[in-house]
Amino acid sequence: MTDVIIAGIGQTAVNEHWDVSLRELGLFALEAAVRDAGGLKPQALFVGNMLAPNLSRQAHLGALLADFAGLTGIEAVTVEAAGASGGAALRQGYLAVKSGLVDAALVVGVEKFTDVVGSEVEAALSTASDSDFEAMQGMTPTAQAALLMRRYTHEYNVPADGFAGFALTAHANGAGNKNAMFQKAIKPDTYTRASMVSDPVNMFDAAPLADGAAAVLLTRPDLLPPGFPHPLVRIAGSATASDTLALHDRKDMLFFEAAYLSTGKAVKQAGITLDQVDFFEYHDAFSIYAALSLESSGFSIRGHGWKLAADNRITRDGSLPCATMGGLKARGYPGGATGVYQAVEAATQLRGQAGANQLANIRYGMIQSLGGPASTAVTHILEKVS
Amino acid sequence: MEIARHWRLKQQRYGLVGEVCPHCDVKIFPPRDVCPECGGEAKTLYTFSGKGEVYSYTTIYEAPAGYDETAPYTVALVKLEEGPLVTAQLTDVDEESVQIGMPVEMVTRKLRQDGDERGMLVYGYKFRKST
Numbered sequence: 001m002t003d004v005i006i007a008g009i010g011q012t013a014v015n016e017h018w019d020v021s022l023r024e025l026g027l028f029a030l031e032a033a034v035r036d037a038g039g040l041k042p043q044a045l046f047v048g049n050m051l052a053p054n055l056s057r058q059a060h061l062g063a064l065l066a067d068f069a070g071l072t073g074i075e076a077v078t079v080e081a082a083g084a085s086g087g088a089a090l091r092q093g094y095l096a097v098k099s100g101l102v103d104a105a106l107v108v109g110v111e112k113f114t115d116v117v118g119s120e121v122e123a124a125l126s127t128a129s130d131s132d133f134e135a136m137q138g139m140t141p142t143a144q145a146a147l148l149m150r151r152y153t154h155e156y157n158v159p160a161d162g163f164a165g166f167a168l169t170a171h172a173n174g175a176g177n178k179n180a181m182f183q184k185a186i187k188p189d190t191y192t193r194a195s196m197v198s199d200p201v202n203m204f205d206a207a208p209l210a211d212g213a214a215a216v217l218l219t220r221p222d223l224l225p226p227g228f229p230h231p232l233v234r235i236a237g238s239a240t241a242s243d244t245l246a247l248h249d250r251k252d253m254l255f256f257e258a259a260y261l262s263t264g265k266a267v268k269q270a271g272i273t274l275d276q277v278d279f280f281e282y283h284d285a286f287s288i289y290a291a292l293s294l295e296s297s298g299f300s301i302r303g304h305g306w307k308l309a310a311d312n313r314i315t316r317d318g319s320l321p322c323a324t325m326g327g328l329k330a331r332g333y334p335g336g337a338t339g340v341y342q343a344v345e346a347a348t349q350l351r352g353q354a355g356a357n358q359l360a361n362i363r364y365g366m367i368q369s370l371g372g373p374a375s376t377a378v379t380h381i382l383e384k385v386s
Numbered sequence: 387m388e389i390a391r392h393w394r395l396k397q398q399r400y401g402l403v404g405e406v407c408p409h410c411d412v413k414i415f416p417p418r419d420v421c422p423e424c425g426g427e428a429k430t431l432y433t434f435s436g437k438g439e440v441y442s443y444t445t446i447y448e449a450p451a452g453y454d455e456t457a458p459y460t461v462a463l464v465k466l467e468e469g470p471l472v473t474a475q476l477t478d479v480d481e482e483s484v485q486i487g488m489p490v491e492m493v494t495r496k497l498r499q500d501g502d503e504r505g506m507l508v509y510g511y512k513f514r515k516s517t
Contacts, residue, residue: 123450132395133416134473136497136510138446138453143461146444151463154442154486198444248463248471249422 004097004235006382007104007224008037008217009344013179014332017211022056022112023068025213029340030069030108033215038225040217044102045076048089048109050336054124056115065108075102082128083285085109086339087240087369087378090216094238094380097218104223109340110213121209128372130246142206144247144373145286146198152254152288153200156303164191165309166287167204170323173316174330176356177345181210181332204329205287212334214341233350236272236364237381239265245375256289256296258377259368263297270364270381274298277381278362279321279349280314281342283370284328293368294322297379316359324349324357339369339378350384392508397431399510402492404470406432413468436492437516438466443476443484452498464490464513477512491516 010032012025020028026047034040045066053059062076081088086109096102113121126135129144152158167186174180186204194202221232241261244250250257267274280299284290291305299320300308308314314322325331325345328338346365348354362384369378397403404415407428412421414428421428441463449457460476462484476484477495490513497510 119449119451119454122448123452126450130416130473132391133398135450136508137461137473137475138449138456138459138498139461139473140446140448140450142448143444143446147442147461147463150444150486151442197448198446201444246416246473248473249418251422 001098002100002220004094004218005221005224006216006233006235006343006347007040007219007228008033008035009215009347010036011179011214011341011344012212014181014210014212014334016114018114020211022052022058022110023064025112025211026065026108026110027068029110029213029215030065030106033106033217037217038228040104040219040223040225042071042104042106042217043074044093044096044105045071045074046089046092046105046107047076047078048086048107048336048340049078050080050082050085050111050128051124052112054127055121056112061110080336081376082371083283083335084339084369084371084376084378085336086341087380088339088376090339090343090380091238091240091378093218094235097220104217104219106215106217107340108213108215109337111335111337112211113209113335114211133248134246141372142198142201145206145288146201147247148253148292148373149200149205149286149288152291155254158306161188161192162306162310163205163287163291164188165306165312165314166284166290167191167329169309169314170284170327170329173324173357174326177325177331180326180330181208182326182330201286207285207328207333210332210334212332212337212341214337214344216340216343216347231351232385233347234383234385235380236383237266237270239269240376240378243375245372247373254292255302256292256374256377258374259293259296259370259379262377262379263368266379266381270383272364272381277320277364277366279324279359279365281324281346281365281367282322282327283338283368284323285333285370289370289373290322292374293370297368316357321359324359325354339367342367342369343380343382346382350382389506400494402434402436402511404432404434406430413470415466415470415472434466434468438464438490438513440484440486440488440490441465441471442486445481455499460484462513475512476514478514489516490514
């Protein structure tokens with residue numbers, strides 16, 4: 001079967017875009033990706049979005065964005081898997097091109113959080129959990145993360161500032177990303193002094209929700225326009241897996257089974273071993289999720305994921321650089337667009353276009369998009385084609 | 387809003403009624419009709435004792451719409467003595483005194499208020515410290 005190449009990438013800055021609408025955000029990223037791919041024409045559009053029907057009272061984003069972009073007529077649908085919507089849309093675009101049925105597929109992740117504020121946002125976010133048995137108790141995604149972090153800290157005796165390394169790394173990397181929401185490194189005592197959001201999750205353990213859109217254009221190598229200007233990046237592995245929706249239904253909640261399953265499949269498909277992964281864009285919506293992703297994906301033994309951060313092993317010069325453009329924590333967390341941002345950022349690294357944040361001697365990057373507490377996990381391996 | 391939905395869940399909300407698997411005797415809450423242990427059909431109703439202990443907990447300050455009136459409040463994963471975990475608010479407790487392993491029991495309390503047109507109140511289970 002054919003290789004699937006990431007031919008074009010585009011993104012908006014992640015921020016509170018009060019003056020920009022949902023459709024304008026999507027269009028900006030979409031046009032940037034098409035331009036970057038040398039004007040390649042897409043035949044299909046997969047939109048990753050989490051909450052537009054709720055936050056913007058706008059469903060049917062496939063038709064909306066295709067129409068707004070002047071692409072009326074093409075296949076266009078929305079893919080939803082909560083926070084993993086972007087990764088899930090990328091997977092659909094990959095499958096479409098890989099199958100040979102679609103020559104070029106656009107994948108756009110878009111999220112517009114700031115059309116509502118406060119408790120309405122919390123209510124919308126909680127629809128991604130078990131509505132009857134979690135949300136009805138007043139639960140929120142932050143509280144879910146706090147329940148996991150409390151239990152993790154209890155079982156593994158993690159010190160009070162044990163998770164600080166995740167925020168420190170993210171913010172140090174955000175400083176080199178002009179599209180990041182936060183572009184300033186923080187000091188260890190900034191973490192220690194941060195106020196609690198939902199104990200033990202403090203402000204620097206939780207990624208900031210913000211608006212943003214990112215896009216990739218996928219195609220086959222033989223369809224690239226003549227004189228294609230970028231080093232080729234291909235999708236070498238792609239997999240998705242699910243776990244129980246509610247935390248209370250898990251037999252072992254300190255292990256992200258879906259992250260384990262999708263990583264195993266994606267790595268196997270890429271024909272590599274985990275130690276060949278040069279960097280990892282994890283889904284650090286909360287620092288506990290970064291720790292559990294590292295462990296469940298196999299980069300750390302159980303209970304030691306936080307130590308990779310504490311021991312500076314996930315920094316840009318560490319053994320496994322993570323969140324290399326700031327991650328969700330510093331780049332910002334634009335909901336269902338996030339998984340597509342990860343693809344754009346990993347492709348940027350593999351092309352050698354990451355500027356101040358450029359990693360040296362890299363061939364394989366792994367990206368992982370999570371929905372809720374990894375009720376969905378989508379994992380891709382990107383490879384620089386030599 | 388959603389009157390039929392709340393009515394449908396009344397046995398769970400007011401009575402902590404789950405299921406027991408007729409094949410392997412595993413107790414199930416919330417009900418899911420297919421046994422998570424053996425995969426067999428499990429539709430036999432089972433009423434839980436309502437006793438358990440705190441498995442994990444946290445406090446919510448920024449609450450979803452419908453819950454803002456009662457914020458801040460403490461939510462927990464409660465390990466029921468029959469086995470399953472349940473997500474629930476803790477009530478009648480000083481949040482500083484909550485600990486993992488603390489024994490708790492089910493009580494019925496107001497869960498949320500519909501701020502919108504009908505003003506309907508939703509009642510259901512919460513847990514309080516037991517001795």
